[in-house]
Amino acid sequence: xxxxxxxxxxxxxAVLAPLDWVDERTAAVRGTKWFLFRNVPRDIxxxxxxxxxxxxAFIVQTLTGVILxxxxxxxxxxxxxxxxxxxxxxIEAITNDLTLGWLVRGMHRWGASVFIILLFLHMGRxxxxxxxxxxxxxTWITGVFILVTGMLLxxxxxxxPWDQTAYWATVVGINxxxxxxxxxxxxxxxxxxxxxxxxxxxxKWYSLHMLVLPGAIIxxxxxxxxxxxxxxxxxxxWSGERAGRERAEAAPTGARAGLVRGGTSGGxx
Amino acid sequence: MARDLGELNREDFARYKDDVxxxxxxxxxxxxxxxxxxxxxxxxxxxxxxxxxxxxxDGVKSGILGxxxxxxxxxxxxxxxxxxxxxxxxxxxxxxxxxxxxxVFIATVGIPTIALILLIGLPxxxxxxxxxxxxxxxxxxxxxxxVLSMAxxxxxxxTAKEALGSELVAFVPEWAQEQGFADDPQAVKGAxxxxxxxxxxxxxxxxxxxxxxxxxxxxxxxxxxxxTYFVRYLTNPAAFGNTVMGSYAYLGQENLDALGAFLAASxxx
Ligand code: HEM
Numbered sequence: 001x002x003x004x005x006x007x008x009x010x011x012x013x014a015v016l017a018p019l020d021w022v023d024e025r026t027a028a029v030r031g032t033k034w035f036l037f038r039n040v041p042r043d044i045x046x047x048x049x050x051x052x053x054x055x056x057a058f059i060v061q062t063l064t065g066v067i068l069x070x071x072x073x074x075x076x077x078x079x080x081x082x083x084x085x086x087x088x089x090x091i092e093a094i095t096n097d098l099t100l101g102w103l104v105r106g107m108h109r110w111g112a113s114v115f116i117i118l119l120f121l122h123m124g125r126x127x128x129x130x131x132x133x134x135x136x137x138x139t140w141i142t143g144v145f146i147l148v149t150g151m152l153l154x155x156x157x158x159x160x161p162w163d164q165t166a167y168w169a170t171v172v173g174i175n176x177x178x179x180x181x182x183x184x185x186x187x188x189x190x191x192x193x194x195x196x197x198x199x200x201x202x203x204k205w206y207s208l209h210m211l212v213l214p215g216a217i218i219x220x221x222x223x224x225x226x227x228x229x230x231x232x233x234x235x236x237x238w239s240g241e242r243a244g245r246e247r248a249e250a251a252p253t254g255a256r257a258g259l260v261r262g263g264t265s266g267g268x269x
Numbered sequence: 270m271a272r273d274l275g276e277l278n279r280e281d282f283a284r285y286k287d288d289v290x291x292x293x294x295x296x297x298x299x300x301x302x303x304x305x306x307x308x309x310x311x312x313x314x315x316x317x318x319x320x321x322x323x324x325x326x327d328g329v330k331s332g333i334l335g336x337x338x339x340x341x342x343x344x345x346x347x348x349x350x351x352x353x354x355x356x357x358x359x360x361x362x363x364x365x366x367x368x369x370x371x372x373v374f375i376a377t378v379g380i381p382t383i384a385l386i387l388l389i390g391l392p393x394x395x396x397x398x399x400x401x402x403x404x405x406x407x408x409x410x411x412x413x414x415x416v417l418s419m420a421x422x423x424x425x426x427x428t429a430k431e432a433l434g435s436e437l438v439a440f441v442p443e444w445a446q447e448q449g450f451a452d453d454p455q456a457v458k459g460a461x462x463x464x465x466x467x468x469x470x471x472x473x474x475x476x477x478x479x480x481x482x483x484x485x486x487x488x489x490x491x492x493x494x495x496x497t498y499f500v501r502y503l504t505n506p507a508a509f510g511n512t513v514m515g516s517y518a519y520l521g522q523e524n525l526d527a528l529g530a531f532l533a534a535s536x537x538x
Contacts, residue, residue, distance in 0.1 A: 041292030049307035106319025132399030137392035167342030237400035244285030
């Protein structure tokens with residue numbers, strides 16, 4: 001072993017040793033390396049950045065949501081100073097009074113739409129590439145559950161400002177749930193919490209919106225990304241150098257490359 | 270010759286793994302760079318939307334991206350047109366297609382459930398190994414049709430017009446004239462409530478209203494029952510097997526009596 005420089009020893013004790021210590025117990029460093037230093041097909045396209053773009057939109061929702069939760073109050077009782085419902089007044093205060101509150105709320109509100117659009121675009125890309133086929137079926141299925149959870153997040157969040165738009169869209173939404181056979185009326189009852197839509201409804205939807213559904217979607221996203229990393233992403237199916245393409249048996253290397261590439265048929269992956 | 274599908278799939282995937290290992294590029298930093306660029310674009314779009322929304326609107330005054338909020342939720346004056354967030358417009362519009370009470374649940378439950386099953390099941394019924402769009406004509410046609418119908422439904426939902434309660438009130442004298450209850454102040458008050466309470470978002474009355482969710486025309490409802498029955502009906506529609514319409518108990522007894530009088534006086538113009 002070569003003698004270490006002073007700086008080398010310092011790095012060793014201050015950074016690497018603690019990392020080793022953690023890695024020995026958690027495999028966190030190995031895991032990160034596994035995630036970052038894997039190979040992906042060399043011909044992947046821009047369309048394949050849509051998944052991580054969706055993740056970014058979700059992270060924006062999480063961060064802005066946490067800030068909103070610090071100032072938002074889920075109550076429909078009347079605030080004595082403003083004479084308006086407490087929830088509504090807190091939304092007004094966030095938009096008008098809180099420093100950059102408008103930006104946080106605006107980003108959360110519009111981020112939701114961007115998130116939904118990206119979900120659909122990403123799903124469309126996966127469909128176009130046939131990337132839901134073997135062995136990525138479960139990646140697709142977790143994706144579908146993410147889509148549903150994402151739309152439910154939008155639906156429950158819509159009520160929270162407690163303005164007319166929010167309230168009446170929700171009344172109709174709850175009544176619609178009521179039309180389902182068997183479980184419908186029960187579901188409507190659960191969502192509305194009692195004969196009238198009020199504070200209890202608001203509290204319930206708030207907890208769905210900021211605890212239950214995000215918990216579920218974060219779990220699903222975790223599984224989704226684990227599967228993507230484990231299985232790898234596909235090459236664009238029309239690419240001539242796609243990973244997993246079929247080669248003609250015992251093709252002479254080099255010489256007739258064009259023929260070899262163009263001539264393969266069937267399920268090139 | 271006829272090797273089984275599972276075997277072929279596994280071979281394809283083994284070849285894919287091999288190719289990625291030999292010819293692929295590292296995820297970090299090369300693929301991650303593209304992901305980061307795309308993510309930055311997403312964040313910028315979200316911030317831009319938030320800024321346009323905020324600076325173009327002012328309180329309840331709408332800008333091109335809508336107002337900051339509408340008036341506070343008010344269960345009593347329901348002159349508000351319910352409108353969900355845009356990504357539910359397609360569902361919202363489906364409901365107008367299935368107007369009859371027996372068919373409402375086709376739109377609210379049936380179609381979404383079938384769509385979900387089709388989505389989740391996709392990797393299991395589309396089992397061919399082929400990924401190239403040009404060789405998956407059925408999948409591509411199905412995708413185009415799905416996108417088109419979603420787009421049309423969303424567009425129709427976005428542009429669907431529903432009269433505002435405030436505009437409908439203008440019809441009250443006309444109704445009173447035609448139905449002959451102009452000299453009954455209680456029925457006239459009921460008619461005003463009827464116009465303002467969102468009844469016409471579902472029902473139709475003398476040519477006004479939406480005809481949504483299977484709600485019947487009420488122009489000649491007075492021929493079927495009397496005021497006390499209608500009051501009981503409005504207090505708890507669910508007890509009459511109507512799970513679409515919410516309870517109007519919150520309007521208070523006096524208002525309910527007025528609505529009852531109005532409905533009883535509506536014998537058909
Ligand atoms: C929060 C939502 C989601 C996140 C964060 C996410 C993230 C990702 C990422 C980062 C990838 C890597 C490749 C790429 O970026 O295209 C990926 C691939 C994939 N996603 Fe998603 N996704 C989400 C939702 C969905 C949905 C709704 C579906 C479909 C219903 C889906 C199905 C798939 C499949 C099958 C793959 C593998 C594609 C391949 O191997 O080329 N995902 N996802």
